[in-house]
Amino acid sequence: MEHHKIVIIGGGPAGLALAMGLHDKGLGDCVVLEREQEAGGIPRHCGHLGFGFYNRRRVLTGPKFAAKLRAATAQFDVRTRTTVLDFTLRGTLRVQNEKGISEISADRYVLATGTRESSGAARLIGGARVPGVMNTGTLQQLVYLKHQKPFLKPLIVGSEWVSFSSLMTCRHAGITPVAMITEGPKLDAPIYFGLGARLAFGVPVKRNTKLIAVHGTKQVEAAEVETNGKRRMIACDGVVITGKFRAENALFSNGLIERDGTSPKVTQQFRTSKPNIYAVGNVLGHLETAGLCMVRARTLAEMIAGDLA
Numbered sequence: 001m002e003h004h005k006i007v008i009i010g011g012g013p014a015g016l017a018l019a020m021g022l023h024d025k026g027l028g029d030c031v032v033l034e035r036e037q038e039a040g041g042i043p044r045h046c047g048h049l050g051f052g053f054y055n056r057r058r059v060l061t062g063p064k065f066a067a068k069l070r071a072a073t074a075q076f077d078v079r080t081r082t083t084v085l086d087f088t089l090r091g092t093l094r095v096q097n098e099k100g101i102s103e104i105s106a107d108r109y110v111l112a113t114g115t116r117e118s119s120g121a122a123r124l125i126g127g128a129r130v131p132g133v134m135n136t137g138t139l140q141q142l143v144y145l146k147h148q149k150p151f152l153k154p155l156i157v158g159s160e161w162v163s164f165s166s167l168m169t170c171r172h173a174g175i176t177p178v179a180m181i182t183e184g185p186k187l188d189a190p191i192y193f194g195l196g197a198r199l200a201f202g203v204p205v206k207r208n209t210k211l212i213a214v215h216g217t218k219q220v221e222a223a224e225v226e227t228n229g230k231r232r233m234i235a236c237d238g239v240v241i242t243g244k245f246r247a248e249n250a251l252f253s254n255g256l257i258e259r260d261g262t263s264p265k266v267t268q269q270f271r272t273s274k275p276n277i278y279a280v281g282n283v284l285g286h287l288e289t290a291g292l293c294m295v296r297a298r299t300l301a302e303m304i305a306g307d308l309a
């Protein structure tokens with residue numbers, strides 16, 4: 001069976017920064033497994049500016065930032081189109097790529113699988129399951145990677161900073177959201193984001209407003225919302241359900257390691273309840289900036305190097 005010192009699951013900013021840190025420490029026998037066709041993680045499809053300030057002191061778009069990460073790790077063993085299916089009972093990884101399914105073992109494993117927005121179903125939003133309902137990640141992939149325009153006047157649900165990222169994605173594609181709604185009395189992002197949405201994008205932000213159901217037959221036709229106990233319809237042709245991030249937990253939802261909510265529970269040294277499995281980056285549950293995830297991954301590289309010394 002193929003064996004390595006370290007296997008990193010996920011080739012986003014955290015996984016790639018960890019690989020860089022490990023190589024700097026002389027730990028070259030390290031493999032990154034990434035299920036997408038190219039490494040880089042979420043920034044690959046975030047076409048707006050905002051990446052790199054924390055660690056590079058330069059602000060780049062997501063795709064440029066991801067390209068720089070790929071260039072910096074081009075000489076490393078980063079395997080794309082390679083999905084980790086699960087941990088076996090023996091503690092090895094079952095991995096699928098175009099050649100089929102195989103097993104890989106390692107002295108140390110690192111979960112760097114990131115996070116994702118909760119779906120409409122997870123948020124108990126009722127109504128029709130029709131095309132045009134998606135989260136920010138899918139919207140960005142359609143707009144920035146596939147150059148599509150999935151709708152013209154969607155409703156944006158949520159007011160976290162990622163919700164404003166979907167607003168910028170809409171603007172990039174020439175899409176005009178009809179409104180942004182948020183359940184609470186305040187925005188989840190800083191107040192000036194809301195002002196920007198209204199003044200710069202012409203999109204009204206409705207507080208204390210909850211999405212109850214999506215209506216439509218072939219495509220979204222309206223969203224039923226409730227404000228202070230009163231229900232009404234907002235005509236729209238799409239709904240973007242944003243934020244409420246949960247760890248990408250497919251690999252450990254079976255009780256493999258202890259969890260803290262949906263995320264792996266880790267020590268300050270990023271170690272999970274299994275001593276040979278670590279976790280780093282947004283899989284830890286919070287949506288941090290890419291730069292912060294990378295700084296933490298570098299710290300983890302030092303810890304692993306010390307551990308294996």
Ligand SMILES: Cc1cc2nc3c(=O)[nH]c(=O)nc-3n(C[C@H](O)[C@H](O)[C@H](O)COP(=O)(O)OP(=O)(O)OC[C@H]3O[C@@H](n4cnc5c(N)ncnc54)[C@H](O)[C@@H]3O)c2cc1C
Nearest residue numbers: 010012013014035041042050084113114281282288289290
């Ligand atoms: C809409 C949006 C806008 C953002 N804007 C900014 C911004 O402007 N500036 C900023 O600094 N940050 C921004 N962020 C946050 C930034 O994208 C994250 O902090 C960063 O991507 C986290 O890196 P990560 O490596 O932990 O996770 P990810 O980037 O999610 O990477 C995880 C990788 O793991 C892979 N993976 C998952 N499961 C498996 C598996 N089973 N097998 C193999 N591979 C797997 C995924 O394909 C993915 O490539 C934004 C995030 C979002 C969602």
